[in-house]
Amino acid sequence: MPSFAERASRTGQFLWSGWSGLAGLSVFAAIWQVAHEAYGSFILPSPLETLAAAQALLGDATAWQLLATTASRALSGFALAGVIGTAAGCFAGFHPAILRLVQPQITLMLGVPPIAWIVLLMIWFGTGAATVTTTAAVACLPIVFLGAAEGIASRDRLLDDMALSLGMGPFRRFIRITMPQMLNRLFPILVMALGTAFKAAVMAELLANAGGIGEALAVSRSNLDVANALAWILLSVSALLAVEYGLIQPTRSELEAWRRAARPWGVKR
Amino acid sequence: MSALHLTGIGHAFLGRTVLDRVTLSIGEGELVALVGPSGCGKSTLLHIAAGLVEPRQGHIIRSYTRHAVVFQEPRLLPWATARKNIGMAITANCSGRDRQAHIVAAAMAAALEEEDLDKYPVQLSGGMKQRTAIARALASEADFLFFDEPFTALDPALRRHMQDIVIRHVGGGKRAGLFITHDMAEAVRIAHRIVVLDRRGNGVLGERSVPLAPGERDDRMIFETVQHFMKKDPLFRHVEELDERRAG
Numbered sequence: 001m002p003s004f005a006e007r008a009s010r011t012g013q014f015l016w017s018g019w020s021g022l023a024g025l026s027v028f029a030a031i032w033q034v035a036h037e038a039y040g041s042f043i044l045p046s047p048l049e050t051l052a053a054a055q056a057l058l059g060d061a062t063a064w065q066l067l068a069t070t071a072s073r074a075l076s077g078f079a080l081a082g083v084i085g086t087a088a089g090c091f092a093g094f095h096p097a098i099l100r101l102v103q104p105q106i107t108l109m110l111g112v113p114p115i116a117w118i119v120l121l122m123i124w125f126g127t128g129a130a131t132v133t134t135t136a137a138v139a140c141l142p143i144v145f146l147g148a149a150e151g152i153a154s155r156d157r158l159l160d161d162m163a164l165s166l167g168m169g170p171f172r173r174f175i176r177i178t179m180p181q182m183l184n185r186l187f188p189i190l191v192m193a194l195g196t197a198f199k200a201a202v203m204a205e206l207l208a209n210a211g212g213i214g215e216a217l218a219v220s221r222s223n224l225d226v227a228n229a230l231a232w233i234l235l236s237v238s239a240l241l242a243v244e245y246g247l248i249q250p251t252r253s254e255l256e257a258w259r260r261a262a263r264p265w266g267v268k269r
Numbered sequence: 270m271s272a273l274h275l276t277g278i279g280h281a282f283l284g285r286t287v288l289d290r291v292t293l294s295i296g297e298g299e300l301v302a303l304v305g306p307s308g309c310g311k312s313t314l315l316h317i318a319a320g321l322v323e324p325r326q327g328h329i330i331r332s333y334t335r336h337a338v339v340f341q342e343p344r345l346l347p348w349a350t351a352r353k354n355i356g357m358a359i360t361a362n363c364s365g366r367d368r369q370a371h372i373v374a375a376a377m378a379a380a381l382e383e384e385d386l387d388k389y390p391v392q393l394s395g396g397m398k399q400r401t402a403i404a405r406a407l408a409s410e411a412d413f414l415f416f417d418e419p420f421t422a423l424d425p426a427l428r429r430h431m432q433d434i435v436i437r438h439v440g441g442g443k444r445a446g447l448f449i450t451h452d453m454a455e456a457v458r459i460a461h462r463i464v465v466l467d468r469r470g471n472g473v474l475g476e477r478s479v480p481l482a483p484g485e486r487d488d489r490m491i492f493e494t495v496q497h498f499m500k501k502d503p504l505f506r507h508v509e510e511l512d513e514r515r516a517g
Contacts, residue, residue, distance in 0.1 A: 064482075090299070158340070158342065158344050159344055159346065160315075161321050161340075161344075162338070162340065164320075164321055164343040165319050165321060165336070165337060165338040165415075166337060166357070166358050166360075166405075166409055167335065167360065167409075176346075176357065177346070180346070184348075248358050255348075256348070258347055258348045258349070258350075258389040258391070260389055261388070261389040261392050
């Protein structure tokens with residue numbers, strides 16, 4: 001068990017690394033400002049105007065509700081894909097023949113444009129939460145599946161033999177030897193899948209007129225209110241960042257404390 | 270009464286025979302060194318004896334209760350500390366304190382310091398990793414240990430140190446063991462008996478007992494015995510032959 005001091009120092013480092021993130025965002029804001037000064041407020045409102053618009057939105061309770069609606073749809077789609085994709089991926093990873101049979105279907109699924117999925121799902125489920133959630137799930141299912149399957153297939157078989165020689169049964173071997181290796185592969189992919197789920201959810205909402213951030217964006221577009229549209233984009237990106245840095249990264253650093261040990265002194269991410 | 274008895278073991282990979290009619294018996298508290306040229310099937314025989322590979326033919330009779338294997342590579346879990354790596358071998362349901370005491374005792378037996386136990390494998394040197402692997406095998410309370418060329422990657426001084434650990438804890442009544450090695454000096458230093466495998470895996474060519482008990486032999490005696498075996502004894506003629514095509 002890592003000691004309290006170790007954990008505190010890790011949390012401190014994590015928070016401190018926020019400065020470098022902030023510096024990167026400032027550079028982005030500076031370029032944005034230059035573009036704003038070149039094209040004017042109608043085409044591209046300045047970062048400060050956008051922030052003001054976002055602040056105004058956040059003062060409004062309905063805006064919070066829209067954010068929560070989109071976030072819950074994206075997250076449930078992500079969770080659905082995460083559970084199904086990981087379970088199926090693990091199964092396929094252990095059986096190369098199945099993986100080979102499923103691979104073309106994954107390529108097929110990745111090849112179908114998300115727009116086509118939305119059209120199909122709107123016909124099947126109507127224009128509601130189910131369509132949005134399913135679109136998000138369908139968008140991230142293939143990558144989660146492939147990540148889990150590759151994580152299992154590329155496991156270190158020497159460690160398996162070692163565990164077998166100590167007399168571990170198949171269940172304990174899976175939990176203690178194979179799963180940590182699989183998660184190691186899967187985590188970066190889950191981060192990517194989460195982003196994909198948010199993007200797919202907003203897009204589905206916009207096209208299906210299903211409420212949430214997507215519909216708010218559609219309204220801003222019809223009003224030609226660029227500042228409001230940018231504010232919504234800013235808010236949805238913030239919601240994604242909040243989930244990633246509040247939930248996924250801490251879990252990851254908890255599971256991968258050993259990687260930190262491998263890094264030489266003074267080298268930080 | 271033998272601890273491990275192999276009769277007529279045969280095995281083939283993709284139709285190519287690697288082992289045929291190998292019979293070998295290891296007594297209780299006896300440490301047997303298995304030597305043979307590179308690629309003659311020593312490792313395969315060990316994997317079969319340890320139950321990691323199913324043999325095509327033959328029978329295995331194990332009269333010990335539990336075994337553990339020290340592999341050529343340490344095979345530690347990279348995400349677990351040395352303490353947890355050693356602890357994973359303990360299957361008995363014992364309290365947390367007993368378990369810790371057990372881990373520390375095994376680590377001490379393998380000459381690991383307690384402060385190293387909270388390090389991850391990446392923070393340990395090659396020798397310490399291999400000692401952790403030995404500590405894991407000792408912690409399992411196995412009464413039979415398999416060694417698959419475990420010290421090949423270590424430098425000579427470290428290797429001697431590790432051999433001393435093996436001499437101290439295997440053989441001498443407590444545990445029996447099978448030790449695979451390329452190094453004749455290593456075999457003469459640690460084993461009660463040296464068994465030579467045929468270079469094509471066609472059974473055991475023969476065996477020689479080494480005088481005195483392991484640990485009582487001095488360097489001069491070891492050197493002279495190795496010289497005698499290699500120069501005068503026809504049994505060892507092919508041991509140092511290299512045939513890389515069959516290696517693996």
